[in-house]
Amino acid sequence: MNHVYIAATVTVLFGVLVVLRRVILGPTVHDRILAVNVIGTKTIVLLALVGFLYGRPGFFLDIALAYALINFIATIAVLRYMERRAALRSRGAANLAEEDDQ
Amino acid sequence: MTVLEVIAAVLVGIGALVMLAGAAGVLRFPDVYTRLHAAGKGDTLGQALMLVGLMLVAGLTLVTVKLVFIVLLVLLLNPTATHALARSAWVVGIKPWVRKDAQTELPPEPEGGSWKT
Amino acid sequence: MEDLILAILVGLALAAVRLKDLLAATAVLGAYSLMMAVLWAWMNALDVSFTEAAVGAGISTVLMLAAIVRVGRRESSRDRAPLFRTSLGTFRSRIKDEGGRAAHARGARFSAFAACALVAVGLLYGIPDMPPVGSHDAPALVHPDVAQRYLHKSPNREDGTLGEVGPANIITSVLGDYRGYDTMGETVVIFTAALCVVLLLRPAPRRRSKDGEGA
Amino acid sequence: MSHHTPSPILRYVARPTVPFIQLYALYVLGHGEDGPGGGFQGGVIFAASIVLLALTEGWPYGRGQLKRGFTDALMPFGCLVYSGVGALCLLGGGAFLGYEALTTSLDPHVRNHMHHYGLMAIEAGVMITVTSSMLTLFFEMSRPEPGDPWELDEEDEAGGQHG
Numbered sequence: 001m002n003h004v005y006i007a008a009t010v011t012v013l014f015g016v017l018v019v020l021r022r023v024i025l026g027p028t029v030h031d032r033i034l035a036v037n038v039i040g041t042k043t044i045v046l047l048a049l050v051g052f053l054y055g056r057p058g059f060f061l062d063i064a065l066a067y068a069l070i071n072f073i074a075t076i077a078v079l080r081y082m083e084r085r086a087a088l089r090s091r092g093a094a095n096l097a098e099e100d101d102q
Numbered sequence: 103m104t105v106l107e108v109i110a111a112v113l114v115g116i117g118a119l120v121m122l123a124g125a126a127g128v129l130r131f132p133d134v135y136t137r138l139h140a141a142g143k144g145d146t147l148g149q150a151l152m153l154v155g156l157m158l159v160a161g162l163t164l165v166t167v168k169l170v171f172i173v174l175l176v177l178l179l180n181p182t183a184t185h186a187l188a189r190s191a192w193v194v195g196i197k198p199w200v201r202k203d204a205q206t207e208l209p210p211e212p213e214g215g216s217w218k219t
Numbered sequence: 220m221e222d223l224i225l226a227i228l229v230g231l232a233l234a235a236v237r238l239k240d241l242l243a244a245t246a247v248l249g250a251y252s253l254m255m256a257v258l259w260a261w262m263n264a265l266d267v268s269f270t271e272a273a274v275g276a277g278i279s280t281v282l283m284l285a286a287i288v289r290v291g292r293r294e295s296s297r298d299r300a301p302l303f304r305t306s307l308g309t310f311r312s313r314i315k316d317e318g319g320r321a322a323h324a325r326g327a328r329f330s331a332f333a334a335c336a337l338v339a340v341g342l343l344y345g346i347p348d349m350p351p352v353g354s355h356d357a358p359a360l361v362h363p364d365v366a367q368r369y370l371h372k373s374p375n376r377e378d379g380t381l382g383e384v385g386p387a388n389i390i391t392s393v394l395g396d397y398r399g400y401d402t403m404g405e406t407v408v409i410f411t412a413a414l415c416v417v418l419l420l421r422p423a424p425r426r427r428s429k430d431g432e433g434a
Numbered sequence: 435m436s437h438h439t440p441s442p443i444l445r446y447v448a449r450p451t452v453p454f455i456q457l458y459a460l461y462v463l464g465h466g467e468d469g470p471g472g473g474f475q476g477g478v479i480f481a482a483s484i485v486l487l488a489l490t491e492g493w494p495y496g497r498g499q500l501k502r503g504f505t506d507a508l509m510p511f512g513c514l515v516y517s518g519v520g521a522l523c524l525l526g527g528g529a530f531l532g533y534e535a536l537t538t539s540l541d542p543h544v545r546n547h548m549h550h551y552g553l554m555a556i557e558a559g560v561m562i563t564v565t566s567s568m569l570t571l572f573f574e575m576s577r578p579e580p581g582d583p584w585e586l587d588e589e590d591e592a593g594g595q596h597g
Contacts (some may be wrong), residue, residue: 011118015125036250041145061168072179078372079190265470273478285575336579386467399531
C-alpha cells in the first residue's frame with residue numbers, strides 16, 4: 001500500500017507543479033487565486049496521504065481539516081476585497097480609484 | 103493486499119489522475135471562467151475519490167470520521183469558493199473568452215466595470 | 220520528495236517577489252504557506268505544520284489584505300528601480316523623475332541588497348557547523364536537560380508511571396510547563412501588537428452627541 | 435442585483451459553517467495535549483471563523499454582535515488568566531507556573547491532574563488573547579471608509595436580497 005501512497009503523493013505534487021505555472025503566469029489576479037485555491041485542495045490530499053504513509057493519519061487529518069476551512073476563508077477574503085474595490089470604483093470613490101488602473 | 107486495499111488503491115489512483123487532469127485544465131484553458139470548470143470539478147471529485155479510498159484502508163475508526171468530515175466540507179466549500187471566484191471575476195469585469203469565429207454576443211457589461219481582457 | 224516540495228517553494232517565493240500586484244503576491248504567499256506546511260508535515264513536525272496552516276495560510280493572508288486596503292494595491296515603480304537590469308521603460312521614467320528620486324531609490328535598494336547579502340553570507344557561513352537534520356548526536360538532543368529529559372521524563376507512560384508533566388504531546392509540555400515563562404511572554408507580545416494597532420489606527424472616540432460610536 | 439452585497443450562496447454556505455469552525459477551534463484547544471494543536475492554533479482558527487462571518491455578513495453584523503469594548507477587554511484578560519494561574523501557584527507555595535502547588539494533596543496522581551488543569555487553563559488564556567488580538571488587528575486595519583460599500587447598511591440590504 002505504501003507504494004500507492006508514494007505514487008499518489010508524487011502525482012499530486014506534480015499537479016501542484018503544473019498549477020504553479022498558472023500562479024506565476026497569471027495573467028489576472030483571479031487566475032492566481034484560482035490556482036492557489038487548487039493548490040490548497042491538493043494540500044489537503046497531500047497531508048492525508050503523508051499521514052497514511054507514516055501510519056498515524058489521525059493527527060495529519062486534524063491539520064488537513066484546518067486547511068479545508070482556512071483555505072476557504074483566505075480565498076473568500078481576497079475575493080471580497082476585490083469586489084469591494086470594484087464597488088468603490090463604480091461609486092467613484094476618488095481616494096482608491098486611480099490605483100487600480102494598470 | 104486484500105480486496106479492499108486493491109479497491110482503495112484503484113480509487114486513490116483514479117483520484118490522483120483526476121486531480122492531475124484538473125491541474126492540466128487549469129494550465130491549458132483559455133480564460134478564468136473555463137479554468138474554473140477544470141479546477142472546481144477536477145479537484146473536488148479527485149479529492150473525494152482519494153479520501154474515500156483512504157477511508158477503505160482506515161476501516162471504521164475515528165480516522166474515517168475525520169475523513170468523512172473533510173470530504174463533506176470540501177464538497178461544500180470548494181464549489182462555493184468557485185462560485186465566489188466566478189462572480190468576483192464577473193464583477194471586476196473580466197471578459198469571457200469566445201472563439202474568434204463564434205457569433206456569440208457578449209453579455210452586457212456589469213455595472214460599474216468595463217471589460218478588461 | 221523533499222526536493223520536489225522545495226522546488227515548488229522556491230518557485231512560489233520567486234513569484235511572490237516578482238509580482239508587482241500586492242494582492243496577487245498575497246495569494247502566492249498563501250500558497251507558499253500551504254506548501255511549507257506540507258514540508259513540515261513531511262518532516263513530522265506536526266505542531267509547526269498546524270501553526271503554519273492556521274497562521275500562515277489563514278490569518279496572515281487576511282491581515283495582509285487588510286493592510287493592502289490601507290496602503291493601496293500596486294507597488295509603485297519608484298520603489299522598484301532595478302538594481303542591475305535596465306530597460307528602456309525604467310530609463311524613461313528615471314528621466315521623467317525630477318530630482319534624485321530614482322537615484323535615491325537605487326541607493327536604498329542597494330543598501331537593502333547589501334544588508335540581505337551580508338545576512339545571507341553569515342547564515343551560510345554558520346550552516347556547516349550545524350548537525351544534519353535528524354542527527355542523533357545533535358547537541359540539543361544529547362544534552363541530558365534538554366531533549367533527553369523532555370522525551371523520556373515528561374509524558375505519562377502507558378504502564379502507569381507518571382511523567383514530570385503528563386501530556387502525550389511533548390510540545391505542549393515544553394510550551395506550557397518547561398518553557399512556561401516564554402509562552403507567557405509570547406502571549407503578552409501578541410497583546411502588545413494588537414494594542415499598538417489600536418493606538419495607531421483607531422480614531423479618537425467622539426463625543427456622545429452624534430450617533431454613538433465613531434466608526 | 436447589486437454586487438455590493440456578497441452573493442447569497444456564499445452567505446448561506448458560510449453561516450452554518452461558522453459554528454462548525456468554532457467547534458473545531460475548541461477541539462483543537464482541548465486536543466492540544468494529545469496531538470498537534472493548542473491555544474494558539476485554536477485561537478487563530480476561532481478568529482478566522484469570525485472573520486469569515488464579517489466578510490460575508492458585513493460590518494454591522496461583525497460589530498453589532500461583537501462590541502469593540504468586549505474584544506478590548508478580552509485581550510488583557512487572556513494574559514491575566516495566564517499570569518493569574520502562575521500567581522495562584524505562588525499563593526499555593528510553589529514556583530510561578532509550578533502547577534503542582536495548586537493542590538495540597540500529596541498524592542502524585544492528583545498532582546499530575548493539577549498539572550493537566552493548569553496547562554488547560556493557560557492554553558485557554560492564550561486562546562483568549564490570540565482570538566481577540568487577531569480580531570482587533572483585522573477589524574482595526576480594515577475599518578470601512580466613509581461611503582464604503584462594505585458597510586452593508588439598510589439601503590444596500592433593501593436593494594439586494596433579503597438578509
